[in-house]
Amino acid sequence: MTEPARRVPGTAREGRLSYAVFLLARAHRGYAADMLRDMKLHPGQELLLMQLFDRDGQTQSELLEAVGLDHSTVSKSLRRMQEAGLLTREPAEHDRRVMVVHLTDKGRALEEPIANMWRTLERVSVRNLTEDQVEAFTAVAHAIEQTLKSDSS
Template identity: 40%
Template structure:
């Protein structure tokens, strides 16, 4: 791959990421959510109650970030945290009825964001995008992990 193409590809990915996050923030703001909180709500909606450590792993973020998000969402009444029997350090997190309703709203916003993002692209291209983007993410992840011996 030549340098000019590599630069164009990396710039396109960077700009898409920045603009997608900014548009997501604009759509989430009227719901009182910040980027990242919607992912936590949707994860709980998909899986049901989870331990915070499981949420951290599923969301790909650090435990302190999940703790902060859960505190804010709990304060707004969208989730509740409770103890895990036999583990005083762990908390199980679940959606409240308010959180379930909010997750439904987020799903609609996510559909809007996805439709806006792929507008004008051929249907075949749109159908291939999730697989392509997942493969690209896995490529980056594989090179971001330290070698097994260093773990």
């Protein structure tokens, strides 16, 4: 049984796709946030951890660039994660002003739970879609992302 379509506010009628993207992003983020809460993480922190799982010992600037979030958000997240014992931050040998981020054992232990979370999120998200629909949606989403990025530059 499908859920009835939401009424699009009058001011968004000229932006039906954008409103649909907003609703999708909010629902997707909310679903992920529930799973992250079980791991005692806030949304976005898993993205930083995933970067460190791939390459531990990155600078805060490298992490900032990799996740595409603003400086204050990344700095606040890293501070919270350090306080939770998931990572350490220490000055780089080459430049004491540069902070290098390393996972702790506790942070590294979240790799499999986070991978499971993403598998579950994907499975639930595509449950009612065909493989062709998943491929088409992914291509369209990337095209929209690139257009928005190039238009804001």
